[in-house]
Each structure stands twice: as structure tokens, then as C-alpha cells.
Amino acid sequence: MKKNITIYRDENGIPHIEAENKADVYYGMGYMHARDRGMQMILMRILGEGRLSELLDSSDTSLQIDTFFRKMNWRGNTERYIAGIGDLEKQVLDSYVQGVNDAFNESIPGEFKLLGYRPEAWKAEHTIIIARMAGYLTLSQSQDEMERMFVEMVQNNVPVPLLEELFPGNLKGLDVGLLKKVKLQEKVVPPETLWGKAVPRMMASNNWVISGKKTASGKPILSNDPHLEVNRLPNVWYEMAADIGGRYIIGATMAGAPAFIIGRSNDLSWGVTYAFIDCIDSWIEECKNGRYRYDGKWKDFEVRKEFILRKKKTPVELTFYENDHGVLNGDPSENGYYLSSRWTAAESGLQSMKYFLKLWDARNVREGMDALGQIEAFWNWVLADRHGNIGFQMSGLVPKRRPGVSGFIPLPGWDKKNNWKGLVNYRDLPRAYNPVKGFFATANHDLNKYGKVKPINMPMGSYRADRINDILEKGDSFTPEDVFKMHYDVYSLQAELFMKIIRPLLPDTEQGRVLRDWNCEYSLDSKAAYLFEELYRGLFLEVFGKNGMGEGAVDFFGKETGLFVDFYQNFDRILLAKKSAWFGGKSRDEIYTGAIEKYLGVKPIPWGKTHGVLFKNILFDGKLPRILGFDRGPYPLPGGRATIHQGQIYRAAGRLTTFFPSFRFVTDFSKDEAHTNIAGGPSDRRFSKWYISDLKNWMKKRYKKITPKSANKMKI
Numbered sequence: 001m002k003k004n005i006t007i008y009r010d011e012n013g014i015p016h017i018e019a020e021n022k023a024d025v026y027y028g029m030g031y032m033h034a035r036d037r038g039m040q041m042i043l044m045r046i047l048g049e050g051r052l053s054e055l056l057d058s059s060d061t062s063l064q065i066d067t068f069f070r071k072m073n074w075r076g077n078t079e080r081y082i083a084g085i086g087d088l089e090k091q092v093l094d095s096y097v098q099g100v101n102d103a104f105n106e107s108i109p110g111e112f113k114l115l116g117y118r119p120e121a122w123k124a125e126h127t128i129i130i131a132r133m134a135g136y137l138t139l140s141q142s143q144d145e146m147e148r149m150f151v152e153m154v155q156n157n158v159p160v161p162l163l164e165e166l167f168p169g170n171l172k173g174l175d176v177g178l179l180k181k182v183k184l185q186e187k188v189v190p191p192e193t194l195w196g197k198a199v200p201r202m203m204a205s206n207n208w209v210i211s212g213k214k215t216a217s218g219k220p221i222l223s224n225d226p227h228l229e230v231n232r233l234p235n236v237w238y239e240m241a242a243d244i245g246g247r248y249i250i251g252a253t254m255a256g257a258p259a260f261i262i263g264r265s266n267d268l269s270w271g272v273t274y275a276f277i278d279c280i281d282s283w284i285e286e287c288k289n290g291r292y293r294y295d296g297k298w299k300d301f302e303v304r305k306e307f308i309l310r311k312k313k314t315p316v317e318l319t320f321y322e323n324d325h326g327v328l329n330g331d332p333s334e335n336g337y338y339l340s341s342r343w344t345a346a347e348s349g350l351q352s353m354k355y356f357l358k359l360w361d362a363r364n365v366r367e368g369m370d371a372l373g374q375i376e377a378f379w380n381w382v383l384a385d386r387h388g389n390i391g392f393q394m395s396g397l398v399p400k401r402r403p404g405v406s407g408f409i410p411l412p413g414w415d416k417k418n419n420w421k422g423l424v425n426y427r428d429l430p431r432a433y434n435p436v437k438g439f440f441a442t443a444n445h446d447l448n449k450y451g452k453v454k455p456i457n458m459p460m461g462s463y464r465a466d467r468i469n470d471i472l473e474k475g476d477s478f479t480p481e482d483v484f485k486m487h488y489d490v491y492s493l494q495a496e497l498f499m500k501i502i503r504p505l506l507p508d509t510e511q512g513r514v515l516r517d518w519n520c521e522y523s524l525d526s527k528a529a530y531l532f533e534e535l536y537r538g539l540f541l542e543v544f545g546k547n548g549m550g551e552g553a554v555d556f557f558g559k560e561t562g563l564f565v566d567f568y569q570n571f572d573r574i575l576l577a578k579k580s581a582w583f584g585g586k587s588r589d590e591i592y593t594g595a596i597e598k599y600l601g602v603k604p605i606p607w608g609k610t611h612g613v614l615f616k617n618i619l620f621d622g623k624l625p626r627i628l629g630f631d632r633g634p635y636p637l638p639g640g641r642a643t644i645h646q647g648q649i650y651r652a653a654g655r656l657t658t659f660f661p662s663f664r665f666v667t668d669f670s671k672d673e674a675h676t677n678i679a680g681g682p683s684d685r686r687f688s689k690w691y692i693s694d695l696k697n698w699m700k701k702r703y704k705k706i707t708p709k710s711a712n713k714m715k716i
Contacts, residue, residue: 010710013690023095030099037255039109048129054309078125128349130256170408205273208441217670220384224271225661235680248708259356283413287332344397348376365389373426380442398424406457428452461569463642494642522640524608538599547584608636675703
């Protein structure tokens with residue numbers, strides 16, 4: 001380790017780095033990432049490179065995972081980006097990589113030794129892979145899945161009026177006949193899951209910022225609680241503090257990436273949520289004899305060969321066909337129509353590092369907005385500064401499309417007017433500076449009204465944002481403790497709206513009485529929350545299963561994908577409507593009454609009894625005996641899909657996953673400190689005292705304090 005850097009832990013195990021310049025800070029960050037999260041970093045790299053079958057596990061499932069990552073090709077096109085970065089970024093990146101490798105030279109995670117794999121040295125390109133993965137998986141990916149689901153709905157004869165009601169404003173350019181000709185090679189609903197014959201199968205977060213006009217200290221307060229998967233150890237986030245001659249940043253990083261993604265400095269604080277921008281589009285390609293039609297001519301695809309090595313098995317060769325619309329989902333030698341898909345950030349990674357570095361020197365919200373607005377990932381940022389300013393800025397590489405289309409519908413690839421026309425300037429994205437109301441909140445909802453362009457066509461529901469805004473609107477003299485309480489709020493505005501319809505229809509039974517008296521809170525002891533969720537699931541089956549999509553598809557979407565988890569607003573809009581084509585000629589009361597009779601006969605069970613999860617080690621994934629301590633729990637967890645303390649447990653890609661507040665961060669500019677807790681701890685080492693050192697705080701509503709420098713210094 002470099003001698004001119006001081007690294008120590010505070011009493012909570014959080015590493016502090018004291019250095020003379022930025023390059024040395026990021027050397028320390030790389031060193032500690034590898035020291036505490038080396039297993040996590042190496043596993044992410046193996047996945048991103050599509051080498052799981054080669055290095056760890058040669059099962060058919062691993063082959064499918066490798067095929068996905070090879071198709072995305074995130075390890076490609078990295079050299080020219082590295083060669084083109086500025087001197088400071090190059091210096092920081094090289095220093096970070098050196099720190100990683102110095103730590104690995106000292107010690108390699110023992111799990112890989114057991115698996116017979118000695119990791120190669122870390123390279124700059126691996127950091128780019130991590131950045132691309134973080135920007136796509138479960139986030140942009142969910143938008144792509146919903147658009148693919150729409151194509152399947154068209155091909156399974158869901159009537160256009162029903163589609164228009166479910167996806168309002170997004171169907172311009174729809175050609176039903178053409179979409180039905182498309183050969184889908186990968187389906188959201190697998191072939192063995194029947195759609196049925198009822199016609200005529202990421203990623204969420206909160207952040208908010210409060211002006212000093214509404215705080216007890218008279219200074220701004222910033223809050224962030226990103227909702228990600230928590231049932232995997234270690235946590236996604238890694239907390240750190242860094243200091244360069246009194247200039248500091250404290251906050252959360254992500255192992256493998258040299259950046260403070262959430263945090264505060266002497267002058268500025270920033271928090272992030274996913275923006276639900278549509279940044280991935282599909283085009284319909286007409287293919288013939290291995291070529292595709294474009295602008296009246298037949299053109300050749302670029303052909304990319306990938307070889308997947310498999311432990312003790314025969315290697316697999318893959319062929320991908322690419323054009324300006326991305327990767328083709330099919331083989332063009334078989335004549336027909338296929339989809340090609342392109343993600344705007346497929347060749348991103350280093351521009352974001354450049355602008356994260358600028359946060360060290362940003363002195364106010366406007367400078368912070370200009371830096372964060374140019375981050376390549378698709379995020380909503382709230383900001384505050386020590387001068388009393390607050391702000392909001394959206395970021396991301398948003399494509400310019402032809403007027404009138406949103407990007408939701410696949411359009412003919414042979415018509416050049418359907419091509420992207422470049423990228424939107426970040427200053428035209430939604431943003432706000434010192435809003436009159438004295439606060440600003442984002443919760444993955446529709447924020448298009450704050451921009452010159454409208455980058456969102458499929459947001460999450462606004463329930464969480466509405467609840468946050470309502471509390472901030474009515475309250476005054478907020479303290480960090482008030483914000484802590486908001487983080488754990490489990491009141492559901494979604495349930496409130498549904499219960500206005502349901503309550504008058506409830507029978508005088510045990511279940512009816514329990515649900516009638518519900519306070520709309522998803523607390524662990526709430527039996528009504530459990531009953532409501534059973535009824536809500538039943539309404540989906542009755543409305544969308546019987547009257548358009550088929551019960552088999554709806555059941556699959558609900559149990560095996562995150563589509564209803566992410567995009568429930570579209571379905572709620574219909575379920576809450578007084579009339580809908582999806583009601584199959586019945587009144588809303590008839591629909592609800594029938595669902596109550598059919599689905600409300602279950603025994604009332606406390607929400608916590610059915611809403612728990614086992615925290616599994618990310619590498620072994622529950623395969624080791626519980627007594628060894630790699631996995632922890634199961635733990636009952638409060639919250640629902642529409643509560644500030646979001647609590648969603650569902651299956652996706654064949655495994656159990658979650659949306660919960662993975663990390664909580666609060667800072668008041670009256671003091672140089674931040675209050676945090678995290679669903680886990682600093683280390684991915686099972687036998688480290690820091691493996692789950694903060695998990696109890698996370699569950700018990702307790703916060704630790706991070707300051708730029710700690711009086712309690714512990715050796716690394």
C-alpha cells in the first residue's frame with residue numbers, strides 16, 4: 001500500500017482515507033474495495049465478461065447467464081474509451097486499479113481458492129464493465145421486458161382498445177399486423193406457460209431534499225434510501241469517507257467503480273433514484289438470406305463470434321448479428337421479421353467517472369446539477385448546499401426520436417426516419433432549482449413536467465412520492481429524526497384508494513371485519529395487509545386474466561417476473577377506474593364483489609409471517625449449511641409496494657429477489673456529518689466482524705453517524 005495514504009476504520013468499520021490528492025484517494029478506494037468486497041467484485045466481473053461457465057459453474061443455467069452477458073457485449077469497445085479520457089481521469093482510474101491489485105496481491109478471497117480459481121489482475125476495462133452492468137440490470141432491463149411483453153400481448157390477440165387503455169399515449173406507430181409477423185426468440189412468458197383463451201407473463205428508490213425554510217436548523221436536509229435487492233450478502237453499497245487536506249466526501253460507493261454515488265462534501269450533498277427513462281428501443285428488421293433491408297437496400301450485418309468455455313464440458317460458439325439498431329434477436333439466415341434492440345449506454349462508463357470527480361470541487365447546487373446531469377446512467381438526483389440552495393436534476397443518455405413516438409413500440413427498422421437523431425442535452429431533461437414549495441422528492445414516478453423533453457413513458461406509480469410530498473407539505477421544522485421516521489413509514493396511499501371501493505362491499509365475516517378496520521399500514525402484525533394483498537392478486541386475475549391476457553400469463557407475471565412490481569401504475573389505473581373495457585361488460589362493483597367472494601376466504605395471517613426473506617451469500621446462494629453462517633435470517637420485513645419503506649418480495653429469473661431500502665442516508669447542513677444504516681455491513685468476508693455489522697441497526701430503525709474524521713481510529 002502507498003505510504004503517503006492513511007486508511008483506518010471508525011467504530012462502525014467504515015474506512016476513512018486521508019490523502020494528498022484525488023489519485024491517492026482513489027488508490028485507497030480501490031484497495032479497500034478489494035480488501036472488503038473482493039469476492040463481490042470478482043464475481044461481478046466474471047458475470048459481466050460472460051465467463052461463469054468457464055471459471056465457476058458449467059451448468060445449463062450458467063450457460064444461459066453467459067449467453068445474456070455475451071449478447072450485451074459489455075466487455076467490448078473499452079480500449080478506445082480508455083485511450084480517450086482526460087489526464088486526471090486516467091490518473092484516477094490507474095490509481096484505483098493499482099489499489100485493487102495491491103490488495104489482491106496481499107490476499108485473494110478464500111472462496112475462489114476453494115473453487116479452484118485464481119483471479120486475474122484487475123484492469124481498467126473491468127471497471128467499465130461494472131459501470132455498464134450497474135446501469136442496465138433490473139433498471140433499463142425492466143423497460144425492455146415490458147416492451148417485449150407488449151409484443152407478446154399483441155401476438156396473443158389482446159384487443160387494441162384494451163392495449164390503448166393499459167398503455168395510454170404510447171401506441172403511436174403501432175402496426176398490429178407487422179408485430180404479429182415478428183419471430184420472438186426470447187419470450188417474457190415461456191412457451192410452456194399458456195396465455196389462455198380469454199380474449200373476445202430493476203432495480204426503485206426515494207430521495208428528497210428540504211429547504212432550510214422548513215427545517216429546525218435553518219439549513220437544508222437531504223435524504224436518500226435506494227430500494228434495491230437486500231436478500232443478498234454483501235449489500236450493493238459500500239460506505240466510505242475520504243479527506244484531502246480538509247476537503248472531504250462521505251457517503252456510499254459501489255465496489256468496482258471509483259465514485260461516490262451518494263454522499264456529501266463540505267459544500268454539497270447529493271442523493272439518487274432510478275429515473276425510469278426509456279433508454280432502450282427495439283426495431284423490426286426484415287431479414288432475408290442473412291441480410292436486412294434498410295432504406296430500399298439489402299445490407300450485411302456485422303457478425304460477432306463468441307466462444308464460451310465450460311468447465312469439463314464442450315465449449316459453445318455463439319453468433320450475434322448487429323447493425324445500427326443493436327443486436328438482432330434471431331438468425332437472419334432464416335427469412336422473416338425479427339427484433340433488434342439497442343441501449344443508449346451500451347458503450348458508456350468513463351464519462352460518468354469524469355463528472356463524479358467534479359463533485360469534489362462543486363461548491364453549490366448549480367455546479368452539482370451541471371456535473372450530475374452529465375452522468376450517463378438514468379437517475380434522478382436531488383441536491384443541497386451549505387448556502388441553503390436545493391435542486392433536482394435528471395441524468396442519462398436519452399435518445400432523440402422522431403416526433404410523436406415514445407420509444408415504447410417497435411418500429412420498422414428499414415425506414416430511416418425511425419432512427420435515433422442523437423442524444424438529448426442534459427439541460428433539457430427534467431430539473432428544478434430552489435422550488436417555491438421548499439422541498440423536492442423523487443420516487444421513480446413521472447417527472448416529465450419538469451423538463452423540456454419527456455423521457456419517461458412507463459414510470460412507477462406516484463404513491464410513494466405523493467406520501468412523501470404530503471408529509472413535507474404539511475410539516476415544518478424538520479429534523480433528521482423526522483426524516484428517520486419517514487424512512488420507516490409503511491402507510492399505503494395505494495391501499496387507501498382501493499379500500500374506498502372495497503370497504504362498502506365487505507361481508508360481515510372475520511376477514512371482512514379485519515380488512516374493514518385496516519389503517520392501510522403494512523406493519524409486521526397487520527393481518528389486514530395480508531388479506532388486502534390476496535384480494536389485490538385476485539383482482540389482477542379476474543380483470544386481466546379473464547378479460548384479455550389469460551390467467552396463466554397473469555399468474556406467471558405476478559409470480560416469476562418483476563413487471564407488476566415495476567409497472568403496477570398502469571394496471572391500477574384500470575382496476576380503480578369506474579368503467580373499463582377490461583371489465584368484460586361487468587360493473588366495477590361486480591368485479592370487486594366477485595373477487596371478495598373468491599379470494600377473501602383465506603385465514604388472516606400477520607404480514608410479517610408471510611413477508612420474510614433469507615439473506616443469502618451472493619456466491620454460495622444458500623447451497624451451504626445454515627450453521628456455517630454465510631446466510632442469515634430469515635427476517636420478517638415490513639412495507640409494501642407503495643409505502644415509503646418499500647417492501648416487495650418476488651421472483652425474477654427463477655430466484656427470489658426483493659425491493660427494500662438497501663441503504664439509508666440523511667444529512668443536515670448544520671453539521672458536518674451524515675446519518676446512515678445499511679442492510680449488511682462493510683465486508684463480504686463471512687468471518688469478518690463487519691459482515692452484517694449494521695444489519696441490526698437497519699432493522700431496528702437505528703442510525704449510525706459518519707463524520708469526515710473519526711476520533712476512534714481502528715487499524716485496517
